[in-house]
Amino acid sequence: MKLDIVTIFPDYFAPLDVSLLGKARQRGDVDAHVHDLRGWAHDRHRTVDDTPYGGGPGMVMKPEPWGEALDAIVPPGSSARLVVPTPSGRPFTQELAGAYAAEPWLVFACGRYEGIDARVIEDARSRMPVDEVSIGDYVLAGGESAVLVMVEAVTRLLPGVLGNAGSAADDSFAPGRMEALLEGPVYTKPPDWRGRPVPPVLMSGNHGAIARWRRDEALRRTAAIRPELIARNALDDADRRTLSE
């Protein structure tokens, strides 16, 4: 997968060089490049913002630097998808992360201030698919944190990145597994810690009982924290018995 990120804070993306994603980059599984938008701002102060037409607070990101940056990064006829984080975008979900993991090339545009001049998105849509995406119902100071979240959620789904491909398939919200159940508790050594034992079933070696226990814990946690997700799962009689306890 090819990733390009355009930002006025390139140092924000130092985390892309660590952990599993850093290894994926070293292996060549992910070809990621971070670009400083100010490289396409040609005045002495490398200005990327200006006052909003119509008045109002704050500043808006100018279209010219963005237009030049996207022209330089995405040649005409390329297969890139532009992803623009914004509080007013479509929700970023595990399903969307999976769709993005199948894309050959993602370009992320990190807005700041009050956002990017709307004509940048319009112009980009004339030559590539563009998604405006929100990572949640809260407002950040810019798109960089949202891009870090999305890049991690997407690249961990790429073959070989996690190192244990099965663990992505076991995620909460992973399609096809428990569909939309929250993951239950996990445990490791020691068997007793501060007088708190590991649930004995997990050390029983009875894989059927372990699977049942894990599903029951996921059902209980989902019913308690995200009851609206229960209806998105195919429940059997055993599940219904657990939920009726």
Ligand SMILES: OB(O)c1ccc2cc[nH]c2c1
């Ligand atoms: O909350 B967000 O996802 C987000 C994304 C982009 C910008 C640009 C300025 N504020 C932003 C907030």
